[in-house]
Amino acid sequence: FPVTIRSEGEYSPRASRYDFNTYHLVRMEFPGKDTLIRLWQVPENAEFQMLMARPVFQDLTNVGYYEWIRPGLLALHLNGSPNQLALAVPETNSVTPLAQQVGRCFKMVPGSGQLVYLQKNFSKGHKLVRVDLSSYTGQKVPEPRTLIAPIPEREDFAVLNDGTLLMASGSRLFKFKPDVDSDWVLLTDFSEYQILQITRIEVNPDNSRIILVY
16 A cells, blocks of 8 residues: 655655654655655655655765664764765764765664774775664764675675575575675575566565566
């Protein structure tokens, strides 16, 4: 069923983890000749959308992607040159840089305060890193821990409940479990199902199903 009915572009809709009557999504707005890309909070009940839908951050107009870390704290991918990963607090509108030159994909390890993201470095090589934000209070940002180099020419991944990372290359799905695996381990090949070029991966909350975009 439709969540919103808008003429603007909308993407990355998610039901809120902390308010079951609310969705969040990224909305492209076109006031005049400008293009604003903002994170919006939208009520589930369409009758109230025009009255209660609002930008989470009024002045952040370059939001590409987002991930909730915990109530009151988000990670935001901010489009720019270079792209930036930042920590943002809606209550105070404060934004703290976390990293620059990052991939578009970043995920929380479920049930923890750990955020995994892709740190790009075109001279030394890209790497997947994990930063523990469980005790972050808006002061010093903790140093990230390097996990592994991503699969070549890929940057999208999923994170299972136990912290295992999933990445794909072509028709093949790989896994890497930090502190257990030393490299990417092949899980399966979907070529017999004519799934030949996997681009994005998602998993459901209990990890019983996987969603592939190809």
